[in-house]
Amino acid sequence: MKSAIPFEDFLKESLVGDEESQFNLLKVAFEENYDMPGAIMRAIRVVAEVRGISHLAENADLNRENLYRVLSGNTFPRIDTFFKIINALGLRLTVEPKVS
Numbered sequence: 001m002k003s004a005i006p007f008e009d010f011l012k013e014s015l016v017g018d019e020e021s022q023f024n025l026l027k028v029a030f031e032e033n034y035d036m037p038g039a040i041m042r043a044i045r046v047v048a049e050v051r052g053i054s055h056l057a058e059n060a061d062l063n064r065e066n067l068y069r070v071l072s073g074n075t076f077p078r079i080d081t082f083f084k085i086i087n088a089l090g091l092r093l094t095v096e097p098k099v100s
Contacts, residue, residue, distance in 0.1 A: 015046070025046065044071060047089060048085075051089070053071075056089070062084060067085070
């Protein structure tokens with residue numbers, strides 16, 4: 001009998017090397033959880049871990065330990081730090097009218 005693995009581990013394994021799926025995870029997190037910043041930060045953390053925290057920290061010009069703290073979901077980054085992370089992930093944010 002196969003032992004079960006935690007969903008987050010399965011998710012990370014399925015995202016390795018698949019930037020389109022990583023992007024889609026983040027897109028859905030932003031679209032569906034716009035009022036839940038912790039959920040958005042958890043999705044960013046998953047992608048960051050898949051890509052490598054050290055690599056992301058270097059690209060974002062952030063301290064690795066600080067990046068771990070920011071991505072923990074227990075605290076939220078300053079806006080400039082948030083955009084450094086988004087930029088280091090190769091993303092940009094856009095604004096659209098909310099559809100009712």
